Amino acid sequence: MSEAGPSTPLLEQYEGVKARYPGHLILFRVGDFYETFGDDARLLARELDVVLTARGPDTRGDRTPMAGVPHHAVETYLGRLVRKGYKVALCDQVEDARFAKGLVRREVTRVVTPGTVVEDRILGGPDHSFLASVVAPPDGPGAFAAVDITTGEWLHGPADGPGIEGLLSALAPFQPREILWSAGSPVEGPLLTALRREFPTARLEAAPPPLTEAELPASIRPTSELTASTRDADQRLAAYLRVTQPRVLPHLTVADRGTGNRRLVLDAKTLRHLEISRPMNPDDPKGATLLGYWDETVTAPGRRTLAFWLTNPLADRAAIAERQDAVARLVDRGAGLADLRSALRGIADLARIAARVAGRRVRPAELGVLRTSLGAVDRLPSWLSERPGTDRLSTLAVGLASPPGLVELLGSALPEDLPLSEDAGELFRPGHAPDVDRWRAAERTALAELAELERTEQESSGVRTLKVGYNQVFGYYFEVTRPHLARVPAHFRRRQTVAQGERFTSDGLEAIERRILEAREGARAAEAVRWVEFLDAVERHVGDLHRLARLVGELDALATFAHLAQERGYVRPIVDDSTALVVRDGRHPVLERLLEERFVPNDTELDGTDHRLLVLTGPNMSGKSTYMRQIGLLVVLAQAGSFVPARFARIGLVDHLFTRMGFTDEIGRGKSSFMVEMTEVAEILREADERSLVLLDEVGRGTSTFDGLAIAWATLRHLHDATRARCVLATHYHQLTDLVQGLPAARNAHFAVDDRPEGVVFLHRLVPGATDRSYGIHVARLAGVPHDVLEEAGRLLRQLESEGVGIASPRRSRVRGPRYTQAVLLPPTPAPEDPLLQELRNLDLDRLSPEEAVAKLRELRDRSAAGAHREAREG
Numbered sequence: 001m002s003e004a005g006p007s008t009p010l011l012e013q014y015e016g017v018k019a020r021y022p023g024h025l026i027l028f029r030v031g032d033f034y035e036t037f038g039d040d041a042r043l044l045a046r047e048l049d050v051v052l053t054a055r056g057p058d059t060r061g062d063r064t065p066m067a068g069v070p071h072h073a074v075e076t077y078l079g080r081l082v083r084k085g086y087k088v089a090l091c092d093q094v095e096d097a098r099f100a101k102g103l104v105r106r107e108v109t110r111v112v113t114p115g116t117v118v119e120d121r122i123l124g125g126p127d128h129s130f131l132a133s134v135v136a137p138p139d140g141p142g143a144f145a146a147v148d149i150t151t152g153e154w155l156h157g158p159a160d161g162p163g164i165e166g167l168l169s170a171l172a173p174f175q176p177r178e179i180l181w182s183a184g185s186p187v188e189g190p191l192l193t194a195l196r197r198e199f200p201t202a203r204l205e206a207a208p209p210p211l212t213e214a215e216l217p218a219s220i221r222p223t224s225e226l227t228a229s230t231r232d233a234d235q236r237l238a239a240y241l242r243v244t245q246p247r248v249l250p251h252l253t254v255a256d257r258g259t260g261n262r263r264l265v266l267d268a269k270t271l272r273h274l275e276i277s278r279p280m281n282p283d284d285p286k287g288a289t290l291l292g293y294w295d296e297t298v299t300a301p302g303r304r305t306l307a308f309w310l311t312n313p314l315a316d317r318a319a320i321a322e323r324q325d326a327v328a329r330l331v332d333r334g335a336g337l338a339d340l341r342s343a344l345r346g347i348a349d350l351a352r353i354a355a356r357v358a359g360r361r362v363r364p365a366e367l368g369v370l371r372t373s374l375g376a377v378d379r380l381p382s383w384l385s386e387r388p389g390t391d392r393l394s395t396l397a398v399g400l401a402s403p404p405g406l407v408e409l410l411g412s413a414l415p416e417d418l419p420l421s422e423d424a425g426e427l428f429r430p431g432h433a434p435d436v437d438r439w440r441a442a443e444r445t446a447l448a449e450l451a452e453l454e455r456t457e458q459e460s461s462g463v464r465t466l467k468v469g470y471n472q473v474f475g476y477y478f479e480v481t482r483p484h485l486a487r488v489p490a491h492f493r494r495r496q497t498v499a500q501g502e503r504f505t506s507d508g509l510e511a512i513e514r515r516i517l518e519a520r521e522g523a524r525a526a527e528a529v530r531w532v533e534f535l536d537a538v539e540r541h542v543g544d545l546h547r548l549a550r551l552v553g554e555l556d557a558l559a560t561f562a563h564l565a566q567e568r569g570y571v572r573p574i575v576d577d578s579t580a581l582v583v584r585d586g587r588h589p590v591l592e593r594l595l596e597e598r599f600v601p602n603d604t605e606l607d608g609t610d611h612r613l614l615v616l617t618g619p620n621m622s623g624k625s626t627y628m629r630q631i632g633l634l635v636v637l638a639q640a641g642s643f644v645p646a647r648f649a650r651i652g653l654v655d656h657l658f659t660r661m662g663f664t665d666e667i668g669r670g671k672s673s674f675m676v677e678m679t680e681v682a683e684i685l686r687e688a689d690e691r692s693l694v695l696l697d698e699v700g701r702g703t704s705t706f707d708g709l710a711i712a713w714a715t716l717r718h719l720h721d722a723t724r725a726r727c728v729l730a731t732h733y734h735q736l737t738d739l740v741q742g743l744p745a746a747r748n749a750h751f752a753v754d755d756r757p758e759g760v761v762f763l764h765r766l767v768p769g770a771t772d773r774s775y776g777i778h779v780a781r782l783a784g785v786p787h788d789v790l791e792e793a794g795r796l797l798r799q800l801e802s803e804g805v806g807i808a809s810p811r812r813s814r815v816r817g818p819r820y821t822q823a824v825l826l827p828p829t830p831a832p833e834d835p836l837l838q839e840l841r842n843l844d845l846d847r848l849s850p851e852e853a854v855a856k857l858r859e860l861r862d863r864s865a866a867g868a869h870r871e872a873r874e875g
């Protein structure tokens with residue numbers, strides 16, 4: 001075939017396909033490889049790290065870049081491509097190259113996009129794979145719809161708040177792999193920018209025109225009140241699926257995953273800051289994520305459920321109590337819990353096998369796995385259902401059963417051992433498909449005749465070594481070795497000479513061969529028809545299998561919470577409608593695993609009335625951010641229904657968790673860190689209320705100290721007086737601690753430090769009151785700053801301290817232990833009656849844009865600098 005050489009027709013064929021599939025990466029089957037050419041080849045070489053070669057020269061003498069992957073490994077490469085957000089079209093050879101005249105006919109047989117794959121090897125793991133659509137009207141709240149076609153779950157709802165931020169926040173827990181955006185919206189530009197920023201690996205595509213409500217499959221047609229935007233998001237998503245996944249669309253159902261109840265809003269930033277399911281640093285492969293350290297689930301649906309619960313905690317007391325009751329019952333079961341978990345282990349990813357049945361991408365062997373898994377479902381421990389009631393565990397126990405008829409269907413049809421590919425044949429047990437059986441019987445008869453023919457030819461010729469053989473090219477033949485060639489019968493016709501002798505055929509052999517091939521082809525064709533019928537029959541159970549998988553996932557996630565509670569001594573938190581947040585001996589759920597007994601537990605005592613605000617001061621590295629994350633994570637765990645690492649915990653429901661931590665987030669995205677910080681703080685001040693929990697690390701750090709202090713001061717005051725949220729704030733502005741003393745519902749605390757002659761030891765123990773040394777030089781030493789620099793810094797510090805330069809009201813610490821002197825280089829604290837300060841306090845931050853805030857600050861700074869200058873001159 002000329003295809004292997006430099007041929008322009010092949011490239012022309014490729015260009016034709018490329019033109020019909022714009023925006024797709026075309027993988028073009030040539031022999032044993034899927035090839036790409038031109039720019040696609042460069043892209044493939046870069047993204048997959050495969051060799052870039054060239055083809056040609058063509059008639060113009062040009063060489064075309066070319067890169068390819070072997071066809072047998074294509075799924076692995078597809079996985080890597082779609083996870084990077086590409087849309088790939090597989091262009092296959094649709095006729096047998098051996099019989100093709102000229103160029104082999106090729107057609108796109110499959111389009112693969114990140115949100116529409118169902119094969120495990122492409123998906124790359126059991127995690128949810130969401131395809132989402134977003135609708136962002138210029139006025140009124142936006143909405144989203146998200147579907148995981150691998151599990152059949154369809155979720156939708158309004159944005160968490162106004163504008164694009166509210167939409168991103170609602171979408172964040174889903175981490176969609178592909179997002180359809182509503183083109184033509186007036187906010188299209190900003191929406192796209194925001195989506196790209198928030199979901200950098202997701203593929204974005206303009207949504208097609210929406211289906212009408214009547215065109216939606218019954219299982220996703222709205223039954224309850226939905227906002228117009230939510231319906232729009234549903235209809236656009238369905239429109240996309242009707243084109244790309246018509247087989248799968250009817251099996252999707254709106255799932256109630258507890259989000260029907262109120263949910264604790266964790267916006268995208270908070271999810272990241274608390275490292276719930278993804279590490280802050282995406283290059284860190286495992287990362288110290290909550291999910292990473294809590295995922296002791298034993299099934300794929302269990303892993304998905306746990307991840308979903310931790311990123312979508314509840315804000316509904318009854319729903320949380322229901323999960324806690326189930327966990328408690330499982331904990332009480334003692335060793336029975338281990339039995340339950342080992343029984344669950346036998347259950348494969350039912351949801352995905354079902355999705356592959358629906359999408360007709362299932363391998364026969366996977367139906368064998370399905371059969372075994374259903375057996376395991378039916379063998380779950382009987383104690384689960386022994387106390388019938390209305391609690392969650394009893395409800396699960398009732399639902400956890402194979403779909404009626406399915407086990408019988410699989411059992412009667414399928415043999416014990418099933419092939420990976422349906423082309424391999426032998427898909428059914430004898431008796432299931434009479435026509436297949438008849439063809440197989442015919443094949444067996446013909447094969448027996450073949451054996452008989454071999455025997456008679458041996459006898460009549462007297463050549464004992466005369467043998468019947470088979471190869472791909474010539475089919476069946478007799479083989480006679482060299483020494484016996486003289487005795488070959490006259491009716492043998494010679495076909496081929498081989499090293500050891502000669503090969504022959506005969507009329508009799510050809511007749512039998514025809515019958516064998518005919519029987520095989522008949523069996524194959526009949527089996528293919530029966531296989532489709534069989535899959536149709538299995539497909540009727542897809543909805544039930546999806547539901548069953550969800551129950552398996554729920555039971556596994558509950559059993560995981562119970563297992564962790566048993567093994568690590570966690571306690572059931574009291575979750576109520578109060579505004580308390582009381583924890584005794586709380587531990588950071590991830591760090592305590594890493595540090596083990598070196599981890600120092602700490603208490604927390606907040607409530608919405610007397611102790612709303614806790615201000616943490618103290619040196620870097622003393623444990624401030626760890627403590628704040630610990631509080632956030634304990635709330636997340638408690639409201640996800642889990643027990644928590646503490647001796648006691650009482651948590652009044654939180655419905656929105658705000659965090660502002662570190663500033664690695666948007667540096668390098670063209671915003672100054674101060675601007676980013678101010679935008680985030682403004683959002684918190686605008687939206688938080690008395691049901692919120694606010695965790696703020698180092699407010700005002702992104703700017704010069706005086707600006708920062710002013711901002712931190714005003715923020716603190718606003719949180720205390722107006723927002724009334726429970727709030728923990730860490731600061732290195734020691735001046736703030738004075739303000740705190742004037743606020744009735746705020747308190748200072750710091751982490752104890754042991755200041756020994758041989759060096760400072762951080763005790764990580766929270767103690768009341770403020771501290772006023774930053775131990776910056778100590779931290780610099782830990783970080784490896786050269787000795788002479790440290791010496792010089794130490795000398796300078798002592799000098800400044802003794803001269804009293806820039807020292808604000810030197811005072812003694814009120815806490816026991818070493819006495820600290822103020823050693824912070826800052827301008828003096830403005831007196832409370834200072835007009836500047838009054839102006840600051842009266843600032844209505846809600847009405848200032850971030851730009852105005854910065855301008856105001858600059859003005860305040862300049863005026864205060866001028867004032868300080870005057871004072872210095874006059875004084």
Ligand code: ADP
Nearest residue numbers: 598599600619620621622623624625626627764
């Ligand atoms: P800060 O925010 O005050 O700079 P971090 O919270 O980042 O300090 O803590 C610094 C380090 O101290 C952590 O990486 C951890 O190793 C250790 N640490 C923090 N809290 C504790 C604790 N409660 N028990 C033991 N070690 C802790």
